[in-house]
Amino acid sequence: MADKNNEIEIEIESTDQVGIREVATNTDDLTDAFGSVGGASTSSYHNNSYGSGAIGQLANSNGYGSSASSYHKYVAKMVTDRHAAEYNMRHKHRGMAIIFNHEHFDVPTLKSRAGTNVDCENLSRVLKQLDFDVTVHKDCRYKEILGAIEYAASQNHEDNDCILVAILSHGEMGYIYAKDMQYKLDNIWSLFTANHCPTLAGKPKLFFIQACQGDRLDAGVTMQRGRTETDGDSSMSYKIPIHADFLIAYSTIPGFYSWRNTTRGSWFMQSLCAELAANGKRLDMLTLLTFVCQRVAVDFESCTPDTPEMHQQKQIPCITTMLTRILLFSDKQKAPAGRV
């Protein structure tokens, strides 16, 4: 399938990895072999626990897309020209948006999340304005979450632009909480890789997570105005990595608290909804999320005067992107009456 004579790499390659022996490489010879892999090398990391960060979790996908499946050939329908600058957002439907809203928990140490329903209603409203087909799941157990995700991944997304999943819950380093137990985010997103969900291949797969990633605090730094400061190509087919086109927007950086106002909702969801409402069809996703980061970073500060060590703290969201094109939610025609 790959266009070997044009844009695909055809010379010898090395991986920047320990333990790979390079055999008789001659960099001037196009047909030289790469080398050989040490016997135990390709599986040595698979049992490690390396899914602890927002994106550390990306690796821990239960062997999906691992070297074990290297020999399979996956084919999906091309939805965008190979070098198109923008994602194709002209499908019949925008796509599914699935919100998991967690207020109450069975786990004794987890208190109810006052304010989360405000987040959920705001997010649901702005996503509908952006033409998403929104479904809200309230206080699900892990098996119910997995069931809803498996159902979504099994659907035919051929007529959809993209998919969006939002999770509003408690969390700690590497884990998010369902009503009954903790789980890793990779258990969710890994079901949507291009090999598992071919009708979403080449389309944006967006994940928005409001949850703590630890218990560290960011005391911030005050920016003070200085006295004199005034500054204000296409072919018939091409191959993509199965992990391309994901975006994971986490409310906070790994190891840190994520703040929620019990009346107005979390800082991150307040900011995200405000930006989506104001600029959702005007700015591309990464620019929009940059301004979400700005809102959270400069407009919010904790106010807990009776708990001095928690008082006047700051937060910065953490956006991880594997998107390969500009993502813009342009206007969409109303769906036909017969839409399922």
Added chain:
Amino acid sequence: MADKNNEIEIEIESTDQVGIREVATNTDDLTDAFGSVGGASTSSYHNNSYGSGAIGQLANSNGYGSSASSYHKYVAKMVTDRHAAEYNMRHKHRGMAIIFNHEHFDVPTLKSRAGTNVDCENLSRVLKQLDFDVTVHKDCRYKEILGAIEYAASQNHEDNDCILVAILSHGEMGYIYAKDMQYKLDNIWSLFTANHCPTLAGKPKLFFIQACQGDRLDAGVTMQRGRTETDGDSSMSYKIPIHADFLIAYSTIPGFYSWRNTTRGSWFMQSLCAELAANGKRLDMLTLLTFVCQRVAVDFESCTPDTPEMHQQKQIPCITTMLTRILLFSDKQKAPAGRV
């Protein structure tokens, strides 16, 4: 310093974190206390090993900016209006670009990285074209790397737009290799947080890493054209989180190989340099990096026919951003003759 009556959150807050007891919260009362923190809670994660991903490493910063320092007050000079859309790139100098180029290693299992000098020369050239003050460090031991970083962090960056650090080396999950040993990326970037390096507060801090993050392979999915498919506000001061304004661009996702052509250099650095050269002063950084991801994802595929399990594999870079404004390297006046 914070403008409490205007944009700063003044109501009760909760953190989405386990183990925080909420005491007598009344969400309708502006002066209600947040609650109290369990005794051991604020330090329970500090000794965990949670720095294993590209961004998992963000958390593991040796207590910098942790709750232990919550009571300190840090003040830095405001370099941009609070709600400016773009970073201020009109300082006298663009800033330092420090490249750590690793070809040979003392660690016996690490083979020499053929092709890295091509990467280094390309990157150095395009960064100079973007007006960076480029320094290259070749085959440094860890102590030398740390020394160079500490020196850079101790400098006065008041007249600089930003800082950029690039590392070209071997790596594995959570670690990068110096000539003599492995280290965590957070040991590097944590020296530049706004509290440690106030003259870079509010300015972009950019990290580009070419290294493996594991030994998994992405077999990719082929995108095939369907037969009928035709689609083609400012105040005198404001506070920011000390972890804001970082960007970490990793050549690959956590757990996966990163590919390097022994003649032409790594896929990621080839793509990054091509984009910076073509669009470095025309596109904002996140759009530019989106196209770097596109180049790596669609234009490259491994060619190791004698090692079938490594053959025809794909790669996707992983961009993690805490930037709060649009970053554009616009044209810069030539520095005065007396520039150091």
